Amino acid sequence: xxxxxxxxxxxxxxxxxxxxxxxxxxxxxxxxxxxxxxxxxxxxxxxxxxxxxxxxxxxxxxxxxxxxxxxxxxxxxxxxxxxxxxxxxxxxxxxxxxxxxxxxxxxxxxxxxxxxxxxxxxxxxxxxxxxxxxxxxxxxxxxxxxxxxxxxxxxxxxxxxxxxxxxxxxxxxxxxxxxxxxxxxxxxxxxxxxxxxxxxxxxxxxxxx
Numbered sequence: 001x002x003x004x005x006x007x008x009x010x011x012x013x014x015x016x017x018x019x020x021x022x023x024x025x026x027x028x029x030x031x032x033x034x035x036x037x038x039x040x041x042x043x044x045x046x047x048x049x050x051x052x053x054x055x056x057x058x059x060x061x062x063x064x065x066x067x068x069x070x071x072x073x074x075x076x077x078x079x080x081x082x083x084x085x086x087x088x089x090x091x092x093x094x095x096x097x098x099x100x101x102x103x104x105x106x107x108x109x110x111x112x113x114x115x116x117x118x119x120x121x122x123x124x125x126x127x128x129x130x131x132x133x134x135x136x137x138x139x140x141x142x143x144x145x146x147x148x149x150x151x152x153x154x155x156x157x158x159x160x161x162x163x164x165x166x167x168x169x170x171x172x173x174x175x176x177x178x179x180x181x182x183x184x185x186x187x188x189x190x191x192x193x194x195x196x197x198x199x200x201x202x203x204x205x206x207x208x209x
Contacts, residue, residue, distance in 0.1 A: 002061035002094060002121065008070040009038040015045045022046035022079070031055065039070035044080045051084045061094035061121055073099045079106040087114045094124045101133030101160060108136040118147035129154040129179070137163035141179060142170055149176035156180070 012030065016023040022045040029051040035041045036058035044050060057075075062068040073096040077083070080100070090097060097117065100108040112129065120126030126149060129139060139154070139162060146153055153176055156162065168184040178184055178193055187193050190201045 002063035004064040005039045005062040005069045008040060010043050011035040011038045011041045013043050014047055015043055040073045040076050042075045044077045046079045048081045050080060053086045055088045057088060057090045058092045076102055077108055078103050081107050081109045083110045085110055085112045090117045091119050092121050093126055094121045096130050097128040099130050099132060101136050105134035106136060109138055111140045113142040113144065115144045117144060120149060125151045127152045127155055131156045131160035131162050132158040133160050135161040135163055137166040139166040141168040141181060145172045146176040147174045153177050154179035154181050
């Protein structure tokens with residue numbers, strides 16, 4: 001269950017502030033971690049060529065009574081470009097999954113593929129990807145599995161929008177809304193995908209033969 005946070009706790013904090021701006025952090029790899037229980041699990045500010053792979057992200061939440069002490073995000077990213085987020089498991093999160101440009105306009109571009117996003121925290125408003133601040137991207141969302149996402153798979157807030165070359169392809173949506181990206185196709189859904197080439201699961205054994 002969610003725990004009370006005593007501040008904006010972070011499991012991995014890629015923030016190097018030099019007094020006037022964030023220093024560039026490039027060519028990092030984060031892999032094979034079980035990261036859970038903090039408010040924002042990963043904060044990435046001014047990073048490029050970042051690879052995030054084969055990790056488990058879980059339990060990003062704040063249940064502090066009254067005014068919560070933090071705004072939970074699985075990942076918050078400000079000026080993070082050419083990022084590969086791949087082969088990760090994300091579960092039991094409360095609000096945003098990957099929140100980009102939360103501190104105003106920035107550049108952000110991510111390839112998000114091969115991940116399993118499933119079973120966010122009950123009674124919350126979980127999102128997988130949310131663009132804020134300005135029009136940012138591209139985001140390429142390929143070959144992911146989304147299970148029981150109750151609110152939104154990809155959306156925008158606070159002046160954010162996706163660049164026109166942001167796309168979703170070959171994803172599985174199970175009891176989850178399809179993405180709000182500008183282009184989505186070739187997905188598999190357990191209800192109508194609403195795409196030209198989307199497939200609706202209708203049989204009892206999906207992968208027979």
